[in-house]
Amino acid sequence: MINTQLLNPKSIVVVGGSDDVQKPGGKVLKNLIDGDFKGKLYVANPKMDQVQGIASFKNPKELPQVDLAILAIAAKYCPSTIQLLAEEKNTRAFIILSAGFSEENEEGAKLEKEIINIVNSVGGSLIGPNCIGVLNSNYNGVFTTPIPSLDPKGCDFISGSGATAVFIMESGVPKGLSFSSVYSVGNSAQMGVEEILKYLDESFDPKTSSKVKLLYIENIDKPEMLLKHAASLIRKGCKIAAVKSGGSEAGSRAASSHTGALASSDVAVDALFKKAGIVRCYGRDELATVASVFMHPELKGKNIAVITHAGGPAVMLTDALSNNGLDVPHIDGEKANSLLAKLYDGSSVANPIDFLATGTAEQLGDIIDACENDFEDIDAMAVIFGSPGLFPVYDVYDLLDEKMKVCRKPIYPILPSVVNVKDEIEHFLAKGRINFPDEVVFGNALSKVYNTPKPQSEKIDLPEMDMKTIRRVIDESENGYLAPEKIHMLLDSAGIDRSKEGIVDTLGAAKVLAKEIGYPLVMKVVGPIHKSDVGGVVLNVMNEETVISEFDRLMKIKDTYAVLMCSQHSGTEVFIGAKREDKFGHMVLCGLGGIFIEVLKDVQAALAPIANEEAVEMIHSLKSYGIIKGVRGQDPVNEDKFADAITRVAALMKVAPEIFEMDLNPLLGNKDAVVAVDARIRIEK
Template identity: 30%
Template sequence: MTAVIDPPRTAPAPDVVRRILDTAKSEGRSALTAPEAKELCDLYGIPVPQEGVAKTADEAARLADGMGYPVVLKIVSPQILHKTEAGGVIVGVNSADDVKSGFQTIMDRARQYDPNAELIGVQVQQMLKGGQEVIVGSITDPSFGKLVAFGLGGVLVEVLKDVTFRLAPVSRADALTMLDGIQAAEVLKGVRGAKPANREALADIIVNVSNLVNDIPEIVELDLNPVFAREDGATAADVRVVLDFEPKAKRYLPSQDEIVRQMNRIMKPEAVAVIGASSEDGKIGNSVMKNLVNGGYQGKIYPIHPKADEILGYKAFKSVKDVPGEVDVAVFAIPAKFVAQALTEVGEKKIPGAVLIPSGFAETGNVEGQDEIVAIARKYDVRLMGPNIYGFYYTHKNLCATFCTPFDVKGKAALSSQSGGIGMAIIGFSRSTKMGVSAIVGLGNKSDIDEDDLLAFFEQDDNTQVVAMHCEDLKDGRAFAEAAKRVSKKKPVVVLKAGRTSLGARAASSHTGALAGNDKIYEDVLRQSGVVRARSLQDLLQFARGIPVLPTPKGENVVIITGAGGSGVLLSDSCVDNGLSLMAMPPDLDTAFRKFIPPFGAAGNPVDITGGEPPTTYKNTIRLGLEDERIHALILGYWHTIITPPMVFAKLVIEVKEEMKAKGIEKPIVASLAGDVQVEEAAEYLYDHGVVAYPYSTETPVAVLGAKYRWARAAGLL
């Protein structure tokens, strides 16, 4: 399939846009009037009804006569954004007399609603008939910047909250995915005899709204609600545009080359200085030194201490400035009040990275102290990790730059956490499951280095195959999304976003803003960026462990082979929950499976071989599942029996897997083992040999397979 590339474009009539904005700014307004908003819509090809603004009742009647009945009357006032709440909207007006009385009613209601509001007049608008009501809009998120929204519209928009978001600017392909990204997507296709909505017309509006808000930074919220979507097109019945003229501070963002250069020196250093190194047990500086030494780090270690001559057999220096030669990273193990001075010396020594373990900064309310160290870092071009972190590991350099215990199981999974407690859970899980890691990184307050910096490093790190991240917020969500979109084409990126159960959306001037619950934005933008989202810490850890084990599937057809009907039902449910497609069994393949199972078993999908079958039945059905090219992944449901004990099952699975691998056939296989405690050893054996297996769970193995599939789809590999 050829990719659709949106043609280049030029912003229309910048002089007209400037005039509209300058007028609003000079009048101290934070919103455009309806006529101004219509003028912008006309410039950007957003269809709106015929309309005009009347300052008198007679003028309103003349306008209505000219465009034909019925019409809608709406108050025009810079101060009254929510017209319906003010009683400032009357629909279905069918005669000149009714227009005149409606004009007066609206003006009276508006004066009562806000006696100080400037009443410009009444907008007379052609009334639209028929079609599905949808909303198209935009908000400006503090982290992600401009977002475009699409959803079910009308008066119930904030009740139903059926809306989806994308980063602006959106492509036409993005716009079309938005139409399918709401729960009511089927309604747009026409239900109960209704005509389907014109998808191309809706996509046009979404793209044009995206262009509009992307061209004009001052627009912070925009609503087209409702948009009437019909078979022959789509028209926005009401337009609301909210402005903010305050200049926005730009975030410090080094170039990609600069990020990679400095991150490589920090993560893979040849020389490490420990500021606050100590010989005294129980001190953080002592733990860091011991971990560097006992972890097997082969680079140079320089303890920094104002009085000591030697620490743990290494020559100590009073300042990093006294160290001979280059230092790549300095690990801080001193109280917060001493960090600024020591960081200045790090900058003067031209050390590119500082790992700030100390707490006592923004997390305790000391924002000023954190701002001070960031300013020092900017002055000397030092990248800061932390503060308030446990440090980091990079196992392929045997580097344990942390006060936590050394970690020595090398592997391909890189993990990070914003929380120290979650970091300890990552370390414990990795050690318990023998999950090999390339890196474990604490980010803490994220005064400087954050997730997108790590992604830039892990993207080019040959020792990393999957990146799993815990975060409580994204300091620069747009930078992260751009990095994740790039990296996820090559390597899976898994994110556990804490705080997804927000109690409500922020206060907003538009319907779109009110719909933008923080987690809904994260959900849609992470998906748009190709990120695999974890719903729990257990998901994050299991995905990080399992995704690198599974080969990438070549298609969507999944088959379940189970020795227990009950497991088959639960595994099927899990497939639905994880977006997996159970293959509709072709007749010839159904016949082939039936050759190996008893008459009272069940082919189809799941393939139920029943629990009383010998090992050969498992072996034959699994071999068939791997051999047939129409099947792309296998889910195995094992039931503990005397005839086929757990380890017998595990070894035969690996035997068949290796037999097929020798023939060039590799497919993802996951397994659920139900039985007594012996299934634990069997599951471990399977996992160690490339089959993602779990005892006592039908949900987890399927979730891991689902995560692999979500990544493969987003990366365009299926």
């Protein structure tokens, strides 16, 4: 738990403080001194009477009572030191910079557990071990640099890696990005990223709290906590971006279903972030750039004016925006001609608005005013202005700052000449502004922010279904794949449309069932995993003669012990699947079905439960959505029924969490119906 002693200590002791600022104990002490910590500062060092001008206690027992202890000593000495401080010095907050704990070996893990028990026994806060520390407006409790500019309106940054936290700050600080607080959680022995975010949510004050949160995560141990509090913060007006590393899977793994092959843990991370409204980033510079976008007014529409005095960067930015779903619309008409008359010959206002390398600050002001007041279709402006090094550009950047103060539309400054006009950019950043030095990185980041959905509804009503029958089927079933008749009961109880079918193992029974179902029908082998690969699927069976001949052939296929017969439906093949992912619950996936799922791997995923609007968004986000809408005279898939089936599969997962994997592949969709014609369900209790 986070307490006052951690956030705003009145006294701090650095255990292992040193004169050597190239060691963690020395550097953290220097940072505390340089940061002008207002409380009482102590050092515990068995060999020295004074360290960096601060009185040193050779024996920790001689220390006065102290709120926060920052430990930079060998791991083996940490438990006894913490016990002494907790029991005798009323210390209730601890930051352990030291390594050598659970990240190293089993013995270190035992030391870590011992420390947790001590801290928890007194209701204390523990950050680390194996971290760089904590940084906020009250104290510089980190042993690293840079110490970024601290501003209540800056970013709250939580990192699972100390070194990565440093590198991300190094990426952001030169751009002008400011920070409100930094938490390096290290091994997350007591508190990880999720717990810190929970605190930021529960303590959020719309008047004083930062509205930008950045996360670097290596392991999501508590996805439900992360989802709940990230979504809550975003609903309160915050913006959150995160890097989740470790998403690739080396090599391939055997999977018994299409869903199993497609639903990796990284897909679950994507689904969680989408549901929460978190902007997912994949690198340090991207995270810092997205954070910089967050620091500007929110983009309300997709039409961007690209204002430039250099053609190449404008073209590259236009490509980046256009390729990611934003627009750089053509500008023309009387007001455009009026603006053009104020610019030098050779300029263009068609968008990109190019006012040439000789363009002036006054002309830039005219362009911004026109985009703000005259061009109603424009939602934001990206201003590219560097310099070939011929003359200073202070006047341009001063004007840009003034326009950003008064314009209601967002203005994004792209100042690429970080060498030629270094002094002017520093002058601009000193005003509290942020620079986007690379137009393509900016364009991709802005698009990602704009395209990230808002958090899904906190309360999702499950569709009506026969829960009693569902539970009876699950409770009576053993682990493994369910028999077709049990699958039918589950689908029917969940309200998921399916084709009429039955399973037979004798020719006589096949003839009777064919008459009951009616022609045309489909015959499939029961037993082999991939039916089509072994020639185990027969379509367009129109008469009893074909039933007789195909039944005999199918029963001779290896591993076949019966034949499934079902009514044949027409339509586009689509797919819905579900998989239980450790800690995340169930993922539900949708896409085109049949062989297309293997070839295209075009799927969208969401975490159960799923609201109808989220299901619709999943369908619309498919690259193959054009096929689902209907193309070149082909019937469309009924999107309402497709979305309803997705929500019902998701609801089934909540009622029957014992379902490990489920495939509905394919469902046949046309303008009237979406019907499951093949299904597999695997139970793991």
